[in-house]
Amino acid sequence: MDENRLQDSKVVLLCSVATEVDALPIQSLLESYGIKCILQSDVTRSVHPFVADGLAEVRILVLEQDLARAREVLRGSDCVPT
DSSP, X not given: OXXXXXXXXXXXXXXXXXXXXXXXXXXXXXXXXXXXXXXXXXXXXXXXXXXXXXXXXXXXXXXXXXXXXHHHHHHTSSOOXX
16 A cells, blocks of 8 residues: 555544454455455453453444445445444
């Protein structure tokens, strides 16, 4: 990815899913279309490998200019976030 594009880009929320297990197929799908994403969570797995009550929610972030395309990719797939 062009370094200038990254420096000038804003990272935005694409969707949130319950756990990292739910996020990984979405990450793989997006990357297969050349869309880079970041998985973000408030839980550190090495400290708290098991969590409950939505504490493990994972936010999937993409570059703002990739948001529309990422939404299209998700709509046309089985990896639909809840």
